[in-house]
Amino acid sequence: MSQHLFQLAAEGVSKSFDGFKAINDLNFYLEAGELRTVIGPNGAGKTTFLDLITGRTQPDSGKIEFEGKHDLSALSEHEIYRLGIGRKFQTPTVYTDHTVLENLVLSLAGSRSVWRSLFFKLNRSQRERTEEILTTINLTEHRDRKAGTLAHGQKQWLEIGMLLAQEAKLLLVDEPAAGMTDEETARTAELLLSLAGKHTIVVIEHDMVFVRQISKDRKVTVLHQGSVLCEGPVDRVQADPKVIEVYLGRKHVR
Ligand code: ADP
Ligand code: MG
Secondary structure, X not given: OOOOOOOEEEXXXXXXXXXXXXXXXXXXXXXXXXXXXXXXXXXXXXXXXXXXXXXXXXXXXXXXXXOOOEXXXXXXXXXXXXXXXXXXXXXXXXXXXXXXXXXXXXXXXXXXXXHHHOOOOOOHHHHHHHHHHHHHOOOHHHOOOEHHHOOHHHHHHHXXXXXXXXXXXXXXXXXXXXXXXXXXXHHHHHHHHHHEOOEEEEEEOOOHHHHXXXXXXXXXXXXXXXXXXXXXXXXXXXXXXXXXXXXXHHHXXX
């Protein structure tokens, strides 16, 4: 039997907290270059799943394989980071007293001593790389502003830019649209769509307008009680009676 190589393959993964199964025999497969949205009610295990991928917590059973050769459950958070798995938390974690450009420089892959790197002159490829990222995240004209003075949406984009600077292959993005204006949300959707294909992206999100913007005919995964309840194109998922019952029927359906 030929084995398909997924970028990320989680099989039979379970994780309990005090006897409560936050993740329950979860199977999840991701192709390289996919932009996958994961939705599900509060407590479904979405954030815990990201914690398991990034090594913040370890599974009780099952395996999580990256690129068919790295067993993530055996690696430290730092080792996983160095494999090219980057995470954006819901609250932006930028260096507020540093400029936008400095934040990107500090994140550049291979800058060994991050604080020292600020005093280095960037080499040409680093300069080109940071320019390219500034364009991608739409912050070129804000490059010299202190990150702490940016609008909420701009901080989120900067943090996505920092994942790009660290050359993350797999980007894990937890509720990027939370607290954003409609316009910021739409721009975030455009940004993520522009990264799909070049990067593999998992987006956890509640806002179904946003989910529809980034999903189109891509696969959406619904988590419920720590397992996959349903997976498929967003129209099919939104019409699924099981999904409506546990999730969309409550308040999220539009
Ligand atoms: P979601 O992100 O889908 O809202 P979470 O992954 O945050 O869900 O949580 C899933 C369940 O696991 C919740 O019931 C939560 O209380 C529990 N949980 C998550 N992390 C911990 C932890 N570190 N200790 C104890 N319980 C936790
Ligand atoms: Mg969560």
